[in-house]
Amino acid sequence: MSEIRLQVVDSQSRFSCGGCTRCCTQPYTVIIEQAKAEELQKHDFSAYPQLAGQTLFTQSKDAPAGYAVLPKQAGTTRCLFLADDGLCIIHKELGADAKPKNCLKYPFHISPTYVDDRVSLDFGCPNVQNPAGRPLAEQGADIVSICPPSKIPVYRDARVDLCPGAQLPHAAFELLMDRCELALTAENGDSIWVRFARILQLLQAVQQKLASAPESISEWIAAEAASLLNQHVAAPQPFASASAAPSPVRMMFAATLLRDVLPADATLNLSLMRRVLLLPKLMSLAKLTGRYESKFLGREIDIDAMLQHPLEPDLDPAATALLQRYYRTRIWQRFIVGTRLSIVAGIHQHIQDLNAILFLARGLAQQQQAPRLTEALVAEGLSRVEFNIANQPRVFDQKSLTWFTGQLDNPALALESLRLMALPVAHSSAAEQLPAAVAAH
Numbered sequence: 108m109s110e111i112r113l114q115v116v117d118s119q120s121r122f123s124c125g126g127c128t129r130c131c132t133q134p135y136t137v138i139i140e141q142a143k144a145e146e147l148q149k150h151d152f153s154a155y156p157q158l159a160g161q162t163l164f165t166q167s168k169d170a171p172a173g174y175a176v177l178p179k180q181a182g183t184t185r186c187l188f189l190a191d192d193g194l195c196i197i198h199k200e201l202g203a204d205a206k207p208k209n210c211l212k213y214p215f216h217i218s219p220t221y222v223d224d225r226v227s228l229d230f231g232c233p234n235v236q237n238p239a240g241r242p243l244a245e246q247g248a249d250i251v252s253i254c255p256p257s258k259i260p261v262y263r264d265a266r267v268d269l270c271p272g273a274q275l276p277h278a279a280f281e282l283l284m285d286r287c288e289l290a291l292t293a294e295n296g297d298s299i300w301v302r303f304a305r306i307l308q309l310l311q312a313v314q315q316k317l318a319s320a321p322e323s324i325s326e327w328i329a330a331e332a333a334s335l336l337n338q339h340v341a342a343p344q345p346f347a348s349a350s351a352a353p354s355p356v357r358m359m360f361a362a363t364l365l366r367d368v369l370p371a372d373a374t375l376n377l378s379l380m381r382r383v384l385l386l387p388k389l390m391s392l393a394k395l396t397g398r399y400e401s402k403f404l405g406r407e408i409d410i411d412a413m414l415q416h417p418l419e420p421d422l423d424p425a426a427t428a429l430l431q432r433y434y435r436t437r438i439w440q441r442f443i444v445g446t447r448l449s450i451v452a453g454i455h456q457h458i459q460d461l462n463a464i465l466f467l468a469r470g471l472a473q474q475q476q477a478p479r480l481t482e483a484l485v486a487e488g489l490s491r492v493e494f495n496i497a498n499q500p501r502v503f504d505q506k507s508l509t510w511f512t513g514q515l516d517n518p519a520l521a522l523e524s525l526r527l528m529a530l531p532v533a534h535s536s537a538a539e540q541l542p543a544a545v546a547a548h
């Protein structure tokens with residue numbers, strides 16, 4: 108008899124919808140199951156002048172098979188079905204179940220691993236960023252009704268790629284993830300950059316141990332990983348300028364941020380022709396200089412002016428705490444069964460998202476002439492990345508673009524990527540814990 112999968116909810120998360128409509132006013136494409144879309148056409152929406160004469164859904168080659176696309180209100184990023192009272196017209200007229208599946212699930216994300224389903228929340232939602240409402244732990248029945256456990260068989264003997272050619276038994280993988288979570292959450296005053304640098308250092312140590320003594324890797328992680336995380340790690344320092352970063356670092360960043368320059372209807376589920384057409388945009392963004400029309404910030408941005416805008420050299424501690432909460436709860440999101448993402452590649456994607464969050468926060472800081480990356484600015488950057496990048500298909504997912512997947516598996520490049528948006532003071536308290544004689548060298 109097959110084992111029943113466990114839904115693991117983040118015990119520290121809370122959520123109740125505050126009705127702010129932020130999730131209904133994003134530039135992302137809202138897809139709806141074809142059958143539900145056709146039901147819309149049969150309904151009388153004459154009570155809603157905003158729908159008069161409108162096409163209620165469109166077919167798009169960029170949408171997955173079996174799905175249509177819900178249009179936006181003309182000239183805006185508001186869903187066509189968002190009423191002036193902030194409520195969903197589909198919900199009001201046809202009931203909750205008539206809404207697109209993705210809207211019903213929001214803000215829950217289910218990450219099925221080989222042994223369980225990890226339930227986390229989308230940090231685009233302000234009520235998730237500032238935990239408000241009922242604890243998730245009390246919402247089990249509701250969560251199961253919205254997001255039923257996946258039917259993937261439990262596979263405890265699975266082996267997980269640390270990086271290509273190096274595999275961990277599943278038990279060792281779980282231990283390693285616990286240690287990564289520890290690096291993200293430890294209350295030691297480390298910057299977010301130092302925390303990720305520690306994780307990368309740990310992954311490289313595990314890779315070396317796997318090569319020399321694979322049979323004892325679980326015991327070694329259990330015994331050694333926690334102390335490794337306390338060792339000194341050099342704080343990642345920014346490049347002289349972002350455009351001086353190595354080309355692969357800039358290309359990976361551009362691939363992450365690409366949706367910011369794409370037309371509103373593109374879902375990255377692209378035809379070969381459209382992939383070819385987006386390459387010039389990718390190359391231009393990768394130079395990290397010049398101007399472009401930012402979809403996420405809703406204005407043209409001057410990259411040079413933005414990155415040269417003077418900022419205090421450290422991140423607001425409240426912003427660091429927000430990023431710690433985000434990465435602790437969402438770290439599993441990159442290790443979903445079926446994506447076959449290695450552990451190094453998954454952490455590298457999180458680092459790419461961090462760069463996108465900070466890039467957008469810096470854009471907002473320049474616009475507001477703010478001298479510091481505050482929690483509010485980072486929260487805005489995080490919200491845009493969660494809505495539009497972190498949970499959407501990426502260039503990295505395109506099977507034909509193997510150069511990108513190869514770069515994701517490179518821990519040295521991940522460390523260089525960590526420098527791209529770093530602020531000059533990336534504090535490392537562990538350095539202070541070293542004996543004076545060692546620290547002096």
Ligand code: SF4
Pocket residue numbers: 123124125126127128129130131213214231232233234
């Ligand atoms: S963003 Fe969050 S609080 Fe706002 S409407 Fe959506 S689910 Fe509700």
